[in-house]
Amino acid sequence: MNTFFGPNWDLEPSVVAGCAALALGYIAVARKRGLSRMPYFLAGVVLLLLDLISPIDTLADRYLFSAHIVQHFLLALVIPPLLLLGTPVFKLGALNKLERAVGQPPVSWLLGVGTMLAWHIPALFNAALANDGLHIFQHLSFLVTGVIFWWPILGPLEDRRLPALGAVAYLFSACVCCSLLGAFLTLGPSGLYPAYIGYGGLDARSDQQLGGMLMWVPGCFVYLSGILSTVLRWYGAERTA
Amino acid sequence: MTGLGAWLCAIDHKRVGILYMLSALLFFLAGGMEAMVMRAQLAAPNLKLIAPETYNQMFTMHGTTMIFLVAMPVLTGFGVYLIPLMIGANEMALPRLCALSFWLQLMGGVLLYFSFATGAAPDAGWFSYAPLSEKAFSPGAGLDYWALALLMIAGGSVGSAINLIVTIATERAPGMSMRLVPLFVWMTLVTSVMIVFALPALAASLVMLLSDRLLHARFFDAAQGGAPLLWQHYFWIFGHPEVYIVVLPAFGMISEIIPVFSRKPIFGYPFMATSTVAIAFLSYGVWVHHMFAVALGRNFLAVFAAASMLIAVPTGMKIFSWVATMWGGAIRFTTAMLFAVAFLLEFTVGGLSGVAFATVPVDWQMTDTYFVVAHIHYVLFGGTVFALLAGVHYWFPKMSGRMLDEKLGRWSFWLIVLGFNTAFFVQHFLGLLGMTRRVYTYPDLPWFGALNLISTIGAAILVFGILLFCANVAMSLFFGAVAGDDPWNAWTLEWAAASPPLLQNFAEIPEVRSRRPLWDRKHPEAPDWGVA
Amino acid sequence: MSAVFSLVLAIAAVIFLVVAAGVIYSAVRYRSRGVAIAEPRQIFGSRNLEILWTVVPLLIVTGLFIVTVRAMVVIDAPQETGRPSDLVITGHQWWWEARYPNGVVVPWDIHIPTSRRLRVRIESADVIHDFWVPELARKMDAVPGRWSYIWLEADAPGTYAGTCSEFCGAEHAWMRFRVIAEPEPGFEAWLKRQAQPALEPQGIAAEGARLFQTKKCADCHAVAGTGPSSGKGPSLAHLASREFLGSGISRNTPQSLALWLTNPQAAKPGNRMPDTPLSADETRALLAYLESLP
């Protein structure tokens, strides 16, 4: 990060254009329904942009596994909730069928957690590093399945959300899977992702450990926050009931 | 059946609950005696009252007894006794399982103490680190008894936990949604879920230890490809949630007692309940803070340091909420309330010294010293036992139909507070001076003798306080003033039943519309459910 | 370390005072004076207050965490570097053994040079022990089958007490040791002395030397200053120059040494040394031999 907008920034036009389209499209569609939730959505978009073009991306592509984990963590666990929180209530309309298919909690859970686990299988992960197209697909799939995963928890449609106890079980089981992956990366055999050469003071081994821990602790923290806010909201619902 | 037979065959939740509490009291006295033997041996430097092996047996049995045979059963006992009453049920959901769980737990305790009769009590500490607990280093049968007894106790605890979960889930009075249950019920529920998830980890480690000891397996034998640290990981995956298992129900009791004697509802019920859930989850992610002294890698330790510090936040929320409940109330200082207030202060000390241990560099000096001993006693005695004493003073009238003597109660309270703090506060300093825990004696270093003597004197005062409390219970059982159904003017459903409750708790099941059903009944002009 | 501890202590004290003040103020101000009065105002909670006492502690622990990690980096020795260890310390039931790069092996009195940061490797020969010199280093578990590293450094010459800090069996209490720091030249001289072989025993001591072999003492105890130790018992090289016996349980006097020979279980209950029947003459000869080891 030598200079702001220096060579470490990866101003990939498709990413910038995509984010801009997302933001403009949102404003165009959501304007009619009021923009009170806009800050969430825009925060999500800005984070997405930063995540994909800032030096994190450069680090994640070549040097640090842990940076890549940060990228995935944001893509799957932070940006989707923000986008969903920012989405106003809307009628499903044509999307109804799609929602019926992937919005079912077992399906969305499997998609979200499955994507998370599958992409960390060394063969797939390393293949994505070697092939740009696959890499883009990897990031997109994190984002999309992330949105699907959080849909039953934070989606704008109240009646499609899971009841409190179900939501706790949903998030907790996901948290366990994520922690296991994190623990495995931290404690398991090193050298799973040989493409990474380390950066600064971080050698490849501690890089993988750090990555595992980033997935483990902040990941759990997000799920736990989700669980706690669900419980609190549940109590809140009683008071107004 | 009458008399003893009726008690032995009891499946009524109230009788089983009392059996739990009585067995816990018995083991509490045994564990206390073991503690006094230790304090006597440590009263002065280089004493030789007992052999080193005997001392090691004493602290092993003391720790195991207090955790598994006192804290867990007595809290289960309160749960089994009170929860059907609090949720307006007449019985536990699975009454036979309830009795079975008790007898399993008791037999586990008997088995553990039977090891004394064989001349080989376990002596590897209550967490029996491998490889010290392996046959090669502990050849006696004591540890086999220990492991088998704990397996039985684990089975019993899981059984009673399942029973409590099912009872709370299915037996609630009409109108009592899960959002309206008393906090004691809520916290017992969370605890029971934790037991279901934590005790199997203990069982797994015990099975592995027993395979090693009896079948010559190699789980923990480093020379044969085993991993000694595996024991520590597995034991503490159980062990840290265990700390909260024996603290959360105590929190629940305090959350019932402080409001009633402050004449105000609990402050921030939703936050109280949610923070309990937060503690439960976090407690599974902090076990490595018991292993900071092992070279596990700096990054790895930092993860667990973060989680361990984080757990202080929901705990702090609870303490502030209790204080806020007192604030602006009309406080009646009965003995029960005195113990509850003392709990607040003592537990805060224990909680804060816990944060010190989460700070890894501090832990690198203070772990396994008397600072730890002081910390756990402030948490488990200053926390759990003080809450239990408050609970006994609060619910004794319900259970027996008679009041405990307030004057004796006050005397025992002050003796216990004085004795407890004298015994354990100085141990912080001993730890800071470098006295390690689990030593049967120590050299005559500056201050060591004096501080240890003070601690021993404090322990003796504490014993007097406890004995006075026992005497109070025994005497009041026969001569106490008749209590009536609702001596404290309280708000939860158990006070709507008779004192002591009849075999059928409620002639008709009351309908519930708020968290304080009896408040609603007493204040029809301003019921809780009228408050938005 | 002490700075971190002071910080924690200060934070803890402030929080405790806040709680105590709240409790005491409520207890005094809101105490009900016996007479039955109307119920106080029923307050169910305050979202803002709850958020306040969630966020403030969260900030405190975040700060504390940063301090913690920074201190960890300073204190902790990296576990994997190419640098060889300056000293290897092994925990045994119930004594510590230090091995220097030149092969010298000494039990429980560990000499180090001042003002040099030593990379020390901690090992265990049997169960888990913990090496702890409060004034000089963090404590470190000695786990069988693992090598763990610490920094050990003394700024000033002196004698620093240490002990085993992880319960390890019967004599955990007497698994003490000392770290004796002296300036480099003194340390080097000491190391050279330790490396010297024992003198040829004369007179009755020669008889003791023979007994030392025939009574199987030598199976466990080395007497040469260097070379392999059996790992079963502490080296007795240069025994006469030692201040303590049995990891600090007694001073090195002829009486206590004799007790070790005749009744080791009385000298240190539970220790691993077997009883060896000795006649009075044999005891005397062995004593003479051991005291001739300078």
Added chain:
Amino acid sequence: MAMFLIAETVFFFLLILAFVYFRGTAKLSLEAGGIDTALLLASSLSMWRAASSGTGGSRPWLAVTLLLGAAFLIGQGIQYLHLIRDGVTLSQGAFGTTFFTLTGMHGLHVLAGLIALAIAPAPALRSMALYWYFFTAVWLAIFLVAYVWSAA
């Protein structure tokens, strides 16, 4: 029962984790393990038939379940004998230790299930079925880890 099975899940999860941790390798017969797996799967299927046929359960299908379960245990026993003959025992390093403890604990649960199934009254059949499916699932996990993964 569901709660009890959650507790069992944690228990077996940790034992399997220990197995994975030690990563012991020994040649296990994939065929023998496969046959055992098939037996247990078949028994689960017949259990399902037994439990789903009306209130009293179906006696014949129950008997089939018992037989298949017993056959599974016998298959396990034969494998144990082979392993021990080849010098792989409980005290023979990390693999023997973890393998025998893990499969032994599972086998004990299957045995307990068999006995309970033989004497269980009809109303308990649904709970027992759950128990049976669960231990089939546990075995699948063991099979995947011990036979497939550790041989790879």
